[in-house]
């Protein structure tokens with residue numbers, strides 16, 4: 001039997017098991033790839049709040065990256081919460097220019113509103129990491145924070161794509177429909193729409209989506225097809241957890 005592709009997630013932990021590496025590794029496994037993981041930060045987090053954050057020293061993040069990259073044939077990488085501007089720069093140095101699909105989910109704010117990346121982190125994304133990314137997957141708030149601009153989603157997608165990567169600006173829900181804007185460098189943004197699942201069990205949705213997208217890109221599936229497949233997968237997981245009601249806040253998207 002051929003080995004599965006290796007997909008690396010570089011992200012933080014969520015003690016509630018909804019977002020971050022819990023979502024990344026379960027999604028990667030569910031889609032038939034082997035997940036390697038580099039931990040950037042530990043969060044004490046539940047469905048309602050982020051209670052504490054411990055960012056790992058950059059030297060420890062570097063040691064994990066080196067261990068994985070020196071040994072395994074990594075076919076795709078996704079980054080989630082990176083925790084500090086220093087780690088954003090480190091990831092750009094270690095992963096940029098290797099020809100491996102690199103999906104950057106610029107995690108700055110959690111579903112519950114907690115700040116997971118400050119202005120310095122946002123600036124490091126724009127100046128250091130996005131020029132090396134294959135795809136960046138901000139939601140509307142993250143796109144606004146990255147650019148310091150309050151424009152409509154379509155325009156923000158277009159502006160971000162001028163920094164180098166393709167852009168998938170996710171998640172605007174309106175009248176039961178989700179709209180994701182896909183902007184490839186040098187092209188007009190295209191809207192991909194699908195039906196929204198009505199649920200409050202959606203903690204970890206963005207991580208699940210970007211991990212699924214990375215697995216499809218690791219298989220060298222074209223971007224638009226990969227985005228459609230990742231969105232379909234994410235919506236199916238939201239359907240599964242729709243009535244769970246786990247926890248006091250926004251419960252986890254299904255990872256089963």
Ligand SMILES: Nc1ncnc2c1ncn2[C@@H]1O[C@H](COP(=O)(O)OP(=O)(O)O)[C@@H](O)[C@H]1O
Pocket residue numbers: 138139140170171172173178179180195196197198199202204205206207209230231234235238
């Ligand atoms: N209620 C929903 N029903 C179906 N798909 C959704 C829903 N909410 C988000 N999605 C999809 O999940 C993916 C991740 O989007 P989003 O929720 O914006 O990420 P984030 O957690 O970073 O805010 C996108 O494809 C988006 O359209």
Ligand SMILES: Cc1ncc(COP(=O)(O)O)c(N)n1
Pocket residue numbers: 011012013014019020021043045080081107109110111112202203204205206207
């Ligand atoms: C460790 C970690 N990584 C990412 C997120 C964002 O996920 P969400 O937008 O669902 O809160 C999070 N809350 N925690």
